[in-house]
Amino acid sequence: MRSYAEHQRAVHELLDPLAARLDAAGGRPVPVSASVGRADAHGRVLARDVHAPVALPGFDNSQMDGYAVRSAELAGARPGSPVRLAVGPTSAAGDAPFALAPGTASPVMTGAAIPAGADAVVPIEVADPSAFIGLGAGRHDSPDGSVVGFTAPVAPGAYIRRAGSDIAEGALLLAAGTRLGPAQLGSLAAAGVTEVLVRRPLRVLLVSTGHELQAPGLPLRPGQIHDANTTMLGAALRGCGVEVIEALAPDDAASVRAALEASARRVDLVVTTGGVSAGAFEVVREALAPLGVEFVKVAIQPGGPQGLGTARIEPEDGDSPVEVPVVAFPGNPVSALVSFELFLRPVLRRLEGLAPDRHRARLPLAHEVVSPRAKHQVRRGVLDGDGAVEVGAPSSHLLHAYAQATVLVHLPVGVDALPAGAAVDVWRIDD
Ligand SMILES: Nc1nc2c(c(=O)[nH]1)N[C@H]1C(S)=C(S)[C@@H](COP(=O)(O)OP(=O)(O)OC[C@H]3O[C@@H](n4cnc5c(N)ncnc54)[C@H](O)[C@@H]3O)O[C@H]1N2
Numbered sequence: 001m002r003s004y005a006e007h008q009r010a011v012h013e014l015l016d017p018l019a020a021r022l023d024a025a026g027g028r029p030v031p032v033s034a035s036v037g038r039a040d041a042h043g044r045v046l047a048r049d050v051h052a053p054v055a056l057p058g059f060d061n062s063q064m065d066g067y068a069v070r071s072a073e074l075a076g077a078r079p080g081s082p083v084r085l086a087v088g089p090t091s092a093a094g095d096a097p098f099a100l101a102p103g104t105a106s107p108v109m110t111g112a113a114i115p116a117g118a119d120a121v122v123p124i125e126v127a128d129p130s131a132f133i134g135l136g137a138g139r140h141d142s143p144d145g146s147v148v149g150f151t152a153p154v155a156p157g158a159y160i161r162r163a164g165s166d167i168a169e170g171a172l173l174l175a176a177g178t179r180l181g182p183a184q185l186g187s188l189a190a191a192g193v194t195e196v197l198v199r200r201p202l203r204v205l206l207v208s209t210g211h212e213l214q215a216p217g218l219p220l221r222p223g224q225i226h227d228a229n230t231t232m233l234g235a236a237l238r239g240c241g242v243e244v245i246e247a248l249a250p251d252d253a254a255s256v257r258a259a260l261e262a263s264a265r266r267v268d269l270v271v272t273t274g275g276v277s278a279g280a281f282e283v284v285r286e287a288l289a290p291l292g293v294e295f296v297k298v299a300i301q302p303g304g305p306q307g308l309g310t311a312r313i314e315p316e317d318g319d320s321p322v323e324v325p326v327v328a329f330p331g332n333p334v335s336a337l338v339s340f341e342l343f344l345r346p347v348l349r350r351l352e353g354l355a356p357d358r359h360r361a362r363l364p365l366a367h368e369v370v371s372p373r374a375k376h377q378v379r380r381g382v383l384d385g386d387g388a389v390e391v392g393a394p395s396s397h398l399l400h401a402y403a404q405a406t407v408l409v410h411l412p413v414g415v416d417a418l419p420a421g422a423a424v425d426v427w428r429i430d431d
């Protein structure tokens with residue numbers, strides 16, 4: 001039997017090369033900003049480095065509302081003997097910079113260009129008067145004859161945001177592989193970048209198998225059930241930025257193979273559910289083992305039976321052979337979704353430019369639990385009012401209970417019983 005870590009490594013080895021494939025086309029141009037009816041770059045992954053076309057800030061500007069001064073002129077300022085300067089023209093945000101005349105102090109607003117010759121800003125609160133008076137009518141002129149007093153020296157450079165202090169012109173703004181969230185998009189917009197090259201999304205064929213399955217909404221004959229896995233794993237995959245093609249194959253190997261043959265050339269990966277265990281109709285195993293997919297037992301619960309490998313399909317119509325990686329999950333819905341969380345989501349997160357680990361914590365158990373010693377068990381749980389973990393039942397058909405859970409609880413190999421209060425690893429379920 002394979003360990004959890006061994007199978008995780010095998011999935012990574014099979015799927016990590018997909019990153020290069022998604023980059024191979026050199027990226028697709030997409031707009032940085034959303035506009036009606038157009039896909040934008042939000043949530044996508046950069047295919048190429050982006051260098052700053054300009055320095056940011058683009059010019060020295062003020063960090064505070066105050067007065068731009070020559071610091072040397074305030075060297076002798078003391079509470080008892082203030083330095084008084086004539087009020088010069090005002091620099092508001094958006095104004096073109098001008099020159100500061102010697103012996104004057106210019107009102108300067110946050111984000112406004114520092115007048116040439118000034119080398120420091122004194123915040124309005126520590127000037128005398130401590131509020132702007134008489135500005136506004138002709139907002140760039142000084143009120144005639146106004147004088148402002150300063151009672152302390154100011155260090156050169158005080159409250160000046162230097163040009164290039166965020167990023168220098170030509171420096172690496174965002175590296176290839178970065179996922180574009182709000183801060184990254186804002187940073188591109190600030191630099192005036194309107195379009196970027198992003199990786200194309202991963203394309204996955206999702207095949208659910210089972211003679212008993214009926215699409216939700218269609219009536220059930222006795223013995224039939226509604227197909228939950230297609231909706232569930234389709235959502236999980238799309239939530240990771242994947243484009244999904246769905247197929248429902250009845251319980252015969254020929255239809256599973258036909259589903260693969262129909263779409264293998266259009267996808268990067270095939271994910272199947274069901275038909276991998278020890279029953280009489282294990283159609284995924286039957287269809288894919290001859291094509292090169294390996295079926296193993298992993299020492300986890302749920303999710304024990306797993307399939308993994310590259311399927312080489314020789315189309316019956318004589319078309320050229322096609323090879324496609326396959327990840328085969330067990331059919332029990334809880335087993336299928338836990339398998340996704342353990343094995344596939346970390347890889348997809350990496351392909352998305354995100355850290356592979358999800359939000360994790362070590363929390364105390366609210367009550368005693370038991371677990372099979374030889375298996376890494378993953379239970380679904382919720383936190384009680386004190387932040388302790390209430391662990392749900394282990395069975396793999398309890399999908400309703402999974403839908404109520406907020407955490408996955410890990411009980412590793414070697415654990416057969418843990419008392420209330422013992423610390424366990426939990427992963428937050430957040431989408
Ligand atoms: N004798 C043994 N029996 C079983 C073993 C074993 O080791 N020896 N393993 C058990 C474990 S663990 C699991 S997990 C399941 C895996 O089963 P399969 O992957 O072969 O899946 P199926 O047999 O097709 O279905 C299992 C179960 O899940 C339901 N199912 C399947 N697909 C869907 C779907 N799309 N939506 C909702 N429900 C689905 C299906 O009706 C079955 O109830 O095998 C155990 N048996």
Ligand code: MOO
Binds near residue numbers: 301303304335
């Ligand atoms: O391993 Mo199965 O996945 O328990 O239910």
Ligand SMILES: [Mg+2]
Binds near residue numbers: 274278279281282
């Ligand atoms: Mg089965």
